[in-house]
Amino acid sequence: MKNRIKSLFAQKPKGLLSVYFTAGFPNLNDTETIILELEKSGVDLIEVGMPFSDPLADGPTIQASSTVALKNGMTIPKLFEQLQDIRQKTQIPLVLMGYLNPVMQYGVERFCQKAAEVGIDGIILPDLPLHQYVEEYKELFEKYNLSKVFLVTPQTPEARIREIDCHSNGFIYMVSSASTTGKTVGLAEQSQAYFQRVAGMQLQNPGVIGFGIHDKETFVAACNHASGAIIGSAFVKALQQEGSLQENISSFIQSIKN
Amino acid sequence: MSYHVNEKGFYGKFGGAYIPEMLYPNVEELRQHYLRIMQEPDFQEELQHLLKDYVGRPTPLYFAPRLSQKYNTKVYLKREDLNHTGAHKINNTIGQVLLAKRLGKKRIIAETGAGQHGVATATVCALMGLECIVYMGEIDIERQAPNVARMKMLGAQVVAATSGSKTLKDATNEAIRDWINNPENTYYIIGSVVGPHPYPDMVARFQAVISEEMRAQLLEKEGTELPTYVVACVGGGSNAAGAFYHYLDEPEVQLVAVEAAGKGVHSGESAATSILGRDGIIHGSRTLLMQTDDGQITEPYSISAGLDYPGVGPLHAHLFESKRARFESATDEEALQAVLELTRLEGIIPALESAHALAVLDRLKAKPDDIVVINLSGRGDKDLSTYLKHFHFDEK
Numbered sequence: 001m002k003n004r005i006k007s008l009f010a011q012k013p014k015g016l017l018s019v020y021f022t023a024g025f026p027n028l029n030d031t032e033t034i035i036l037e038l039e040k041s042g043v044d045l046i047e048v049g050m051p052f053s054d055p056l057a058d059g060p061t062i063q064a065s066s067t068v069a070l071k072n073g074m075t076i077p078k079l080f081e082q083l084q085d086i087r088q089k090t091q092i093p094l095v096l097m098g099y100l101n102p103v104m105q106y107g108v109e110r111f112c113q114k115a116a117e118v119g120i121d122g123i124i125l126p127d128l129p130l131h132q133y134v135e136e137y138k139e140l141f142e143k144y145n146l147s148k149v150f151l152v153t154p155q156t157p158e159a160r161i162r163e164i165d166c167h168s169n170g171f172i173y174m175v176s177s178a179s180t181t182g183k184t185v186g187l188a189e190q191s192q193a194y195f196q197r198v199a200g201m202q203l204q205n206p207g208v209i210g211f212g213i214h215d216k217e218t219f220v221a222a223c224n225h226a227s228g229a230i231i232g233s234a235f236v237k238a239l240q241q242e243g244s245l246q247e248n249i250s251s252f253i254q255s256i257k258n
Numbered sequence: 259m260s261y262h263v264n265e266k267g268f269y270g271k272f273g274g275a276y277i278p279e280m281l282y283p284n285v286e287e288l289r290q291h292y293l294r295i296m297q298e299p300d301f302q303e304e305l306q307h308l309l310k311d312y313v314g315r316p317t318p319l320y321f322a323p324r325l326s327q328k329y330n331t332k333v334y335l336k337r338e339d340l341n342h343t344g345a346h347k348i349n350n351t352i353g354q355v356l357l358a359k360r361l362g363k364k365r366i367i368a369e370t371g372a373g374q375h376g377v378a379t380a381t382v383c384a385l386m387g388l389e390c391i392v393y394m395g396e397i398d399i400e401r402q403a404p405n406v407a408r409m410k411m412l413g414a415q416v417v418a419a420t421s422g423s424k425t426l427k428d429a430t431n432e433a434i435r436d437w438i439n440n441p442e443n444t445y446y447i448i449g450s451v452v453g454p455h456p457y458p459d460m461v462a463r464f465q466a467v468i469s470e471e472m473r474a475q476l477l478e479k480e481g482t483e484l485p486t487y488v489v490a491c492v493g494g495g496s497n498a499a500g501a502f503y504h505y506l507d508e509p510e511v512q513l514v515a516v517e518a519a520g521k522g523v524h525s526g527e528s529a530a531t532s533i534l535g536r537d538g539i540i541h542g543s544r545t546l547l548m549q550t551d552d553g554q555i556t557e558p559y560s561i562s563a564g565l566d567y568p569g570v571g572p573l574h575a576h577l578f579e580s581k582r583a584r585f586e587s588a589t590d591e592e593a594l595q596a597v598l599e600l601t602r603l604e605g606i607i608p609a610l611e612s613a614h615a616l617a618v619l620d621r622l623k624a625k626p627d628d629i630v631v632i633n634l635s636g637r638g639d640k641d642l643s644t645y646l647k648h649f650h651f652d653e654k
Contacts, residue, residue: 052553052554053422053554053555054422054427054431054540054555056278056431056434056435056438056541056542057278057280057435057438059435063421067421070554075552076552076553077552099539100276100539101538101539101540101549101553101555102552102553102554103553104537104538104539104553105536105538105549105551105552105553106552106553126278126279127276127277127278127539127542128276129274129275129276129277129282132274132276150279151278151279151280152279153279153280153282153283153441155280155282155283155441155442156279156282156283157283160282175279175280178280178438178439178440178441178442179280179438179439180435180438180439183439
């Protein structure tokens with residue numbers, strides 16, 4: 001079975017742009033519009049955020065967008081309903097990102113099955129720890145051909161990075177510095193050393209750098225050290241500008257790419 | 259059945275460490291070292307010295323004659339309210355700050371609900387000369403003003419948590435985010451038996467001094483180490499964990515956990531997690547928690563800031579599911595009546611949290627020869643404005 005994430009990295013091993021948005025924000029039914037506009041603007045991979053009431057790894061921007069999305073009525077069943085026909089309109093790789101509790105309540109197997117059915121390629125659940133995944137869920141994810149993406153940070157020891165690499169199939173999400181999402185301090189010198197250390201490990205999965213990537217400069221810097229970079233909070237902020245959703249999306253993505 | 263944590267960090271199916279990778283090195287460091295450090299002779303020596311001369315332990319086990327007469331049974335109060343800073347919380351903060359020092363950490367963070375854990379943390383940080391930041395829900399900052407003042411007096415920085423319900427859950431979220439952003443120099447002193455493994459076990463071990471003393475004191479007073487009942491209030495559940503700890507494997511001792519029913523268990527304004535909660539993940543732990551059908555964590559309610567938490571420690575979730583402990587709940591009103599009753603019968607003004615444990619005395623149907631130990635986890639100074647208002651003592 002083909003997985004769009006693997007095909008993408010095979011075709012485009014460098015300079016890949018991945019964008020995160022919170023489903024249900026700014027409006028409940030913007031999901032499809034945002035995905036199609038991102039693809040049109042030249043984004044390579046999209047992370048669709050499933051909002052959670054208590055997003056521990058997120059800073060104020062994504063927290064606030066999650067609160068609005070939940071208030072708008074976003075739920076996992078609603079999101080799957082919105083994505084039902086998405087594969088008739090686009091083949092861009094799609095990753096669902098969220099926290100474990102809502103997925104657990106929906107039922108992990110049911111979630112994997114439904115995600116595969118609508119054409120999702122990968123899943124990121126930052127609070128599902130590696131050993132728990134391996135013990136309880138890995139078989140399920142593989143059964144439904146879903147890439148499970150794990151995070152590594154500058155503090156992750158080499159042996160653990162290797163273990164994560166061994167259980168990943170898709171890409172590794174390299175958190176740029178120790179922080180919650182949305183910090184815009186740029187990429188520190190220390191981070192460069194960490195990027196080089198990971199690059200030097202010759203992992204089987206490509207790395208994509210996220211957290212703190214918010215403009216062209218940080219995007220280009222990140223791409224020098226990995227296969228690509230992920231923009232989240234800065235994009236969520238851009239969606240709140242005045243003007244139409246389409247204009248906001250295309251002008252933000254152009255500001256990164258050109 | 260075992261009621262203790264297993265080598266993977268679970269109590270039955272509850273517990274574990276469901277944390278983002280950013281927290282893994284910190285939590286793993288703690289997991290690898292906490293038992294070893296806690297067993298070192300010089301650690302124990304320093305801990306015991308501070309518990310005795312600084313905290314004021316052992317706390318008395320007081321036979322309450324008029325309360326006993328009223329309920330026609332033998333009621334003892336474990337006087338955790340007499341600890342330095344006014345509650346059981348300092349048993350844990352003393353232990354954890356000594357651990358933090360041995361791990362070389364310079365900056366301490368904590369969350370607090372009623373402010374008792376915040377005060378206890380600020381106190382040990384002043385004692386050890388460490389920087390201290392306490393996260394507290396905006397609503398709790400208003401309703402627990404005396405404790406906010408004490409923390410500031412002690413040199414702590416009090417940061418308002420303004421997200422969500424603006425109470426203990428949100429203060430905990432903010433503390434966890436702080437820890438993610440400061441992974442190298444910071445130690446997070448969690449105040450209850452919640453959070454990722456090893457916290458629930460570590461905090462329970464530091465609070466276990468409560469039941470260790472109870473056993474010795476009961477032997478002296480009653481000729482037996484084993485009471486009929488041990489009763490304690492449960493928010494996250496640290497005082498209950500301490501009061502139950504050395505009785506977990508004594509099946510003849512009935513353990514009674516009392517949750518906050520708020521305005522009534524099914525009123526929509528409650529914090530009775532064992533009844534209203536379902537299996538899920540909160541603050542890095544798999545446990546029972548109050549949530550919507552979609553798995554969003556709901557906002558609890560209790561008049562008592564210390565019990566206003568949508569989850570419960572994984573040990574307690576396990577005690578509930580295995581039926582080792584009996585779970586009761588008390589409403590705001592019942593707790594307030596229990597405050598006045600203890601005040602007028604025994605001359606002790608309890609904290610609102612502890613009053614929830616007192617409030618179920620009549621429901622125990624204890625016999626005259628039964629021994630009931632109530633863990634009086636804290637004193638009521640911080641709640642005086644609530645009491646004055648409720649009982650109209652503030653009217654001229």
